[in-house]
Amino acid sequence: MKKPVLMPELDNEHAPFYAHTRLPTEHGEFDVRVFKEGDKEHLAISVGDLCGAEDVVARVHSECLTSEVLGSLKCDCNAQLMAAMALIQKEGRGVVLYMRQEGRGIGLGNKIRAYHLQEAGADTVDANLMLGFDEDLRRYDAAADMLAALGVKSVKLVTNNPLKIEGLESLGVTVSGRVPLITGINAVNHGYMETKRARMRHMYRSGELGLEGGEASGLSEAKVESDAG
Ligand SMILES: [Zn+2]
Numbered sequence: 001m002k003k004p005v006l007m008p009e010l011d012n013e014h015a016p017f018y019a020h021t022r023l024p025t026e027h028g029e030f031d032v033r034v035f036k037e038g039d040k041e042h043l044a045i046s047v048g049d050l051c052g053a054e055d056v057v058a059r060v061h062s063e064c065l066t067s068e069v070l071g072s073l074k075c076d077c078n079a080q081l082m083a084a085m086a087l088i089q090k091e092g093r094g095v096v097l098y099m100r101q102e103g104r105g106i107g108l109g110n111k112i113r114a115y116h117l118q119e120a121g122a123d124t125v126d127a128n129l130m131l132g133f134d135e136d137l138r139r140y141d142a143a144a145d146m147l148a149a150l151g152v153k154s155v156k157l158v159t160n161n162p163l164k165i166e167g168l169e170s171l172g173v174t175v176s177g178r179v180p181l182i183t184g185i186n187a188v189n190h191g192y193m194e195t196k197r198a199r200m201r202h203m204y205r206s207g208e209l210g211l212e213g214g215e216a217s218g219l220s221e222a223k224v225e226s227d228a229g
Contacts, residue, residue, distance in 0.1 A: 019034040
């Protein structure tokens with residue numbers, strides 16, 4: 001039996017390295033590493049050798065239980081996660097950091113409360129504000145530390161979100177490029193996607209938000225989030 005390689009060099013300030021394994025998935029085989037930030041266990045899901053690498057295709061993805069476990073159609077998170085994992089396999093090198101910050105950092109219970117407010121017509125930004133939170137509480141210290149611990153020198157960030165790029169750059173991560181990721185649009189989340197574009201500076205044009213099979217899956221009568229206000 002091969003002895004597991006523990007990597008003390010992966011230690012870092014915000015999220016010390018904790019565990020590593022190879023994980024076969026429907027997208028191919030990945031290295032999965034756990035980094036612990038307090039009681040939060042973040043994952044680095046990677047392909048290829050990242051140590052000293054530049055222009056590494058990287059996604060910093062925030063956990064979304066409703067979409068990834070329950071198959072919720074209210075957002076695009078699960079489709080983005082699956083697409084990012086498939087992309088780094090295709091590239092032969094890359095990393096998805098899976099960060100345990102549900103609901104843009106407000107937690108699962110508060111996200112569900114925000115959804116309740118959205119049923120009454122609030123959009124995703126106003127719902128968070130009505131609950132007393134900023135629109136986006138996510139922090140990227142741990143993600144920046146994890147990239148540094150993995151030896152990544154610069155990233156091509158898979159995102160539509162300028163805040164994420166600015167957040168990582170402010171923590172010393174070199175973002176050498178961006179890979180747009182537009183997927184998982186349906187009749188239910190079209191308004192949510194439009195809100196992210198109009199109010200959170202997400203980088204896609206309205207016309208790019210084509211539906212992916214929303215009609216075919218019987219969602220035509222589902223309530224579409226209003227982006228008014
Ligand atoms: Zn989501």
